Amino acid sequence: MDILQTAAQALAAIRKSKPLIHHLTNYVTINDCANITLAIGASPVMANDPQEVEEMVSHAAALVINIGTLDATKVQSMIAAGKQANTLGIPVIFDPVGVGATSFRRQAAGQILQAVQPTVIRGNMSEIKTLAGFEAVTRGVDSAVDTADGDQAAQTVAKKLNCIVTITGKMDLIVSNQGLYRIDNGHPLLANVTGTGCMATSLIACFCGVTTDYLASAVGGIAVMGIAGEIAERSLKPDEGIGTFRVRLFDAVSNMTPELLLRHGRVNQG
Template identity: 45%
Template sequence: MTAEKIAQILGRVRKENPLVHNITNVVVTNFTANGLLALGASPVMAYAHEEVADMAKIAGALVLNIGTLNRETVKAMIIAGKSANDHRIPVVFDPVGVGSTLFRTEMAREILSKVKVSIIRGNAGEIANLIGENWAMKGVDTGNGSGNTRKLAQLAAQRLNTIIALTGEEDVVTDGHEIHIIRNGHPLLTKVTGTGCLLTSVLGAFAAVEKNHLLASVSGIAVYGVAAEIAAAKAGHEGPGSFQYEFLNQLSKITEKQIIQYSSTENTTVIE
C-alpha cells in the first residue's frame, strides 16, 4: 500500500466530512469528538434507544465502544448495529477490556453475535480474549501476555470474518489473508486516556469514505501515528498534557506531504 494512497484517503475524509455515530464510553466522549472534528469528520454521540437506529442509518459509520458498558448501552449498540447493517453502514467495534471480567466478555460476544462488524480495533489482550485465546489483562489494558501478534490478528480475522486492527508497539491490520504492518506512533499515546478509543473512531471516519475497509484501517492508523510522532516532536518534552493538545492540533494540520514523507507501512507474507 502506497503512502500516496493513504494521503489520498485522508484528503477524502476532509473533503467529505463524514458523520461518525459513536456509542462510546463516558471517559473519552469529549476527546473523541474533538479528535474527529480536528481530523475533518463530523462526530455525533447518540445513545437513546429511541433514536440510535435513525442516527445510525444516516451516518457514514457507526462506532461501538464498550469501555463503560451496561446492559442498556449494549441494547442501544445492538439496535444501532442492526440498523447500520440494514443500511450497509460500516460498523467499527472496540472491545475495551474484554477478558478482564466475565460480564464484559459476554457482552462483547453478544454484540458480535447480533451485529455484523466491519472492523474490530483492539490491543493484543482484547483481541486474544475475544476469540478465547489466553492473554494476560490488567484492568482494560494489555497485561504481560506474549505471543505472535501477527498470527493472533490473522486468526481472529478468520474466526470472526472481519478486519482486525490490532494495535500496540507494532500495529497489525489483516482480513485473515493480507497482513499489513504499520510502524508509526509514539509511546506518549499510552499516557493519554482515550487515544485508543479515538483511533477506533478515526477508523470509522476512514471506513465511511473508503469501501475497502482493510485499506481504510491501514490508512487511519498510519495517519494517526504520523500525527502522534509530529506532536511528540513539537511538545512531547513538556509532558502528556501538552502532547495531548498538540496531537489534536496535528490531526487538524497534518498534510498529505507529511503522510507521504513519514508513514511506514509494510505488506507481509500471509502466515499459514
Template identity: 50%
Template sequence: MKVSAADLFVKVRERKPLVHQITNFVTVNDCANATLAIGGSPVMTSSPREVADMVKLADALVLNFGTIDDKALEAMEIAGKTANALDIPVILDPVGVGATAYRTEQVTELLRKVNFQIIRGNASEIHRLMGGDIVTRGVDSGELTISNAELAAQAANKLNSVVVVSGAKDAVSDGKHTSIIDNGNLLLTNVTGTGCMATALIGTFSGVTDDFYAAAVAGISTMSISGELAAAKLQEDEGTGTFRVRLIDAISRMNKETWMHEVKINEEIQN
C-alpha cells in the same frame, strides 16, 4: 495499499462523513475532537430511543465498550442491526474485554448479532475475542507468544472482519494481507483515550470508502504518526497535558502528503 490509504485523506476533507459513535464517557470528548480534527463530523447519540434514526443519517458507526452497561448494550444492538441493514460500516472497539465475565459475555453476544467491518483492540482484547484459541503465557498483550501481525491475520479470518491490533507495532489484516505500521511514541500510552481516538479515526475513514482495510490502515497510522509529531514538538518543561493538545493539533494538520512522508509501513501476504 499505501496509495489507496493516502487517497482517503482527501476524501474525508471533501465529504466530511458523519460518524455516529456510541462510546464511553471517559473519552467521548476526545473521540469527537479527533473526528473533527481529521475532517469528519461526530455525533455521540447513545439513547436506545433514537440511535436507529441517527444511524440512518450516518456514514459509519463506532461501538466502543469502554464504559459498557445494559442501556449502552441495548443501544449498540439497535444501532448495529440498523447499520447492517443499510450497509453502513460498523467498527468495534472491545475495550477491556477479558477483564470481567460480563464484559466478555456481552461483546461475544454482540458479535453474534451484529456484523463488524473493522475491529480494533490491543493484543489482549483481540485474543479474548477469539476465545483464547492462541497459546499464550497469560492474557496481557505483552505475554502473547505470537506477533501482532500474526494475531491480526488469525483474528481477521476467525472473526470475518478487518482486524487492527494496536501496540508498539500496529498491525492491520483482512486475513490475506497484513500491514505492519512502525510509527508511534510511548507518550500515547500515558494519555487516556488514544486507543478510542484511533478507533474514531478508523470510523471516519470508513465513512468515505468500502475499502475497509485501507480505512483501518489510514486510521491507526494517523494516530501513531500524530503521536510522533506531537512528541517532537514538546519542550523540556512540557508533559502529557501539552502532549494531548499537540496530538489533536497533529491530527488536524494531517494530510496525504504528510502521511506519505511519515508513515512506516510494510505489507505481508499470508499463504
C-alpha cells in the same frame, strides 16, 4: 495502487465530504473521540438511547461501537444500531475495550458480535487475544500481555468474524483476508494519554466513512494517529509533558495532510 496512497486519497476525501460518524462509546473518552473526529475533518454524533440509535445511524457514514463503559441498556443500543448499520451497508468499527476484564464484558461482546457484523475491530493485544480465545490478562482496560502469537490471534479473529482486525501497540498490526500489514509509527507517550486507542478507532471510522477499501481505512486511521504522536512528541520543550503532548496530538491530526501521511507513514506488508 499502494495501500498508503489509497489511505492518503481517503484523507483528502474526509476533508472534503465531512462524513458523519455515529459513536456509541464510553464516557471516559467520548469528548476526545468527538474532537479527534473533528480534527481529521469529519463530523461526530454521540447518540446512545435505544429510542433513537436506529434513526441516527441511518444518517451516518460509519458507526463506532466501543464497550469501554458498559451497562445493559447500552448493549441494547449497540446491538440495535449495529444491526441497522448492517442492514443499510454502513461500516461498523468495533472496539472491545477491556473485554477480558470481567465476565459481563465478555458476554456483552459475544452478544454484540453474534448480532452485528463488524467491518473492522480495533483493540490492544490482550483484547484481540481474548476474542480469539487465547489466554490473556487484562488490567482494567489495559493490556498485560506480550506480543507472542499476535499474528495468529488477529488472523483467528479475522477469519472467524470475516472482518479486518487491528492490534495497536509498539508495532501496529492489521490483518484481513487480503493480507497482513505492519505499521511502525507512533511514540511511547501515546500510551500515557487516556483514550488514544479509542481515538484511533474513531479515526478508522472516519476513513471507513469515505471509502469501501476498509483495509486502507484501517491503515490510514492507525498511521495518522502514529504520525501525529511522533509530530506531537518532537514539538515538546524540555519542561513540557503529557498535557501539552495531548494538545499537540490534536493539533497534529488537524494539520495532517495526504502529503504528510505519504511522507511519514511506515507501512509494510507481511
